[in-house]
Amino acid sequence: MHPSANPNKLTVILLSSAIALALLTAACGEEETATAPAAAPPAPTAAPEPAPEPTPEPAPEPTPSPEPTPAPEPEPAPDPEPAPVEEAAPPEIDIEIGADELFAAFIADKDAALAEYTGQTARISGMIRENFSAGRGGFIMVVGGDYVNGVICNLGAEDYESQKGRQPGEPITITGTIIDYVYDVSIENCQVAA
Known part of the structure; x- marks a missing residue:
């Protein structure tokens, strides 16, 4: 005004x-x-x-409409049960061979053995020669072979924990993929089968 x-x-x-x-x-x-x-x-x-100007009567304030009551919140659904973890299926085995026989094939003719075995998923049986920590976060178990070299099974830390008590001379069966030969036959994705 x-x-x-x-x-x-x-x-x-x-x-x-x-x-x-x-x-x-x-x-x-x-x-x-x-x-x-x-x-x-x-x-x-x-x-x-x-x-003086006539003072207008103030307009009556509108009465507020009552606020709607909020709908009750639905109860949260219970957490779903976690899906069972399926264990990885064992790899399909291409060949079954003894550790001594596999190592001997690479000693006799490295190129022919690489052509025949590289990339093959194998079940390899033999005797434990050494069981030791690799120091690279994984662990190695050497089976078969001569006094210095053999078949190397690279185990992860968890797998090694369950196998570190195994002693030289014990029989063992491993599965994995044959990947290379440099002094030893290297097995990748190695698992202890028995």
């Missing part, structure tokens, strides 16, 4: 202006009193008051 629309506010504004003007004039007049007589402050002129 504009101040001119309310006569009381207009009067207060005019009186405030007159008082401020009188104070200002008085302050300036003190400096001049030594040299000139004080002039009377001008009388404030009041503007004619406009006729």
